[in-house]
Amino acid sequence: MRSILYGLLVTLLLPSVVFSREGGFVSDRQEIEYEYRGLIPESRVVINMPEPEYINPAKPTIVIFYALPNGNTIEQTKGRKPDAVSGEKDGWRYDIQHIAAQTRFLRSKDKNSNYVVVYLESALRAWTTHASKYGDSPRMYRNLIDTVRSIIADKSSGKAERGKQSIVLSSHSGGGRFIFSYIQGEATIPDYIKRIVFLDSVYGYEESLHSDKFCKWLGQSSKNALVVYSYIDTTVILDGKHIVSPTGGTGYKSRQMAGDLIAWGMKLTSASDTSFCSYTLKNKVQILIKENPHGKIYHTVLVERNGFVSSVLFGTRYEQRGYKFWGNRCYNPFID
Template identity: 35%
Template sequence: MRVLAPLFARLFSRLFAPSLALLLSACANAPALLPGFQRSVHFDEQRLELQVNDGVRLLYLAPPRLDPAKPTRLLAFALPNGNSIEQTLGARLEPGLDWHYDIQHVGAQWRRLRELGSSGEENLVLVLMEARGLSWPAWRRAHPQDANARIAEVVAHLADPLPGPVRIDLMAHSGGGGLIFGLMEQAPIPPAIDRIALLDANYNFEASAGHGRRLLDWLDGDARRQLVVIAYDDRNIQIDGKPVIGPTGGTWRASHRMLDFLAPLRPMSLEEDADWLRRRSGDGRIAFFLHRNPDNKILHTRLVGEMNGVLLSALLGRPEGKTWQRFGGPRDYEAWVQPRP
């Protein structure tokens, strides 16, 4: 055996040492996972799921590697009524798959943002916020004494799993706007939030409730801050021949209530065509995109997915947005839609 030992050593060195070296090198160079995150099966991303504050589910998605030398931007998206996190992320539609997976594609739009370079100077992370019962308005009603305080606590800790400093783009679709308005009703908007985007989600706006003043105070606090509103004329839409919106409801009316409050205090330009009414403040930090809906269609989810609403909301006012001209469609993120679950 003493004679054979050197022979085995030389044989191992020739046959296995190169492979072992490659394996060790790959392990050393593999992107490090953030604490608590796991490797996703899609696009080599990192993911973390949390349950917080009595029925709030959070799912974080992060790039394969975060650069510790760069700041982090967190795109925080409050889910619409009736949609799960998985459906809001989106998936490639196949026979037998629920249609809700093919209407928003927030995951694919986040990946496209990274491809466009919005994360060139910063890490870009996504978190989706789901309320128990798949409805933020219902969740708020289930906590009549302290819903807004709970929302403020959730938002205050959104950046906890991430390396700092962290800036937040807060977005909502549909009933997800309940989270944003609950936050405003509780206290001043947190200073870490740089952008608020209401994607057909501003039903609750009332100047008398202090919403307009909260928004203006927040905007005035930092020149980086942006308010984006996307909505459509939903006053006459119908399902099965019956009106969907009541005589005072809907996001078209809510958008004009917002404009009635904001425009006298922040003069805005007006651009119009057959389909769109666009209002922008002089400094560009307030932007309304209102679809006239001449064909009286239900555009509630199309504004988000088909028309690239998440992309517009994140790119507006940033260098990458100056050359991007795909708002209104077609989809600008097809290569980044993940396979069906």
């Protein structure tokens, strides 16, 4: 019955292939994209994956759901070379995340996995607004992830079956609300979710709603990992005003999350220097908080300076190979 319903859904949605790019960008692989609108109300989804003949069914498929930051389109999030969008309004937005190029870097380095990235965009340009508008957003977001997993299995010609998919929930900025709403709707975080990533996106964290679920999920499997990158944003003043309250920024929320994990019995190691404060547990937890005594804005820089790559490869054999978090862009050769 499930497969019949899924077939009807795909037929009704009439997905379109956005493009299929011939070789050269991802070593010897090709990539293809599918776009869907309306999988849930006021949403747009773009799936980027290797073409089926380049998917190895003997290898795990890592599916990264990337919930977009407020105000950005999927095209801006994917990124372009500055000269390719020089005359476009808000052209600077194409040069601050480069998730497409960072994904290609992942594919070039990790030949033992198939990488799929799923861009999640709210038509309201903010998952915070979307979640507030729809009271049943936790159920909707769960259904969205479930549907996309089935689409990937179908489009891969069965080479990336649901049972072979390792799911990563990743987000930037207001995209964190998508993840928190999803978690809120689950009694426990499902075991097929292997990594949860917050790239300066933990504004919505609440101890009473999330800490016990994170701890239980981290304890379920040695393969589960939580990655959080943020910065001290309480020192930032814009137009004469602080951009966040003393307890509302991601730096504060990240420290709160680390403290809650420790209170639940997780043996995190803390360290600090002039650049970062960190809370870590080998291969399982990495919480990095950028120090910011001069009140600079590092919101998107945490993504741009290899943050997406680092968040996916933390705790793997490829960690810090060919890149460094907060270093120079490792993915420049892969930018369109």
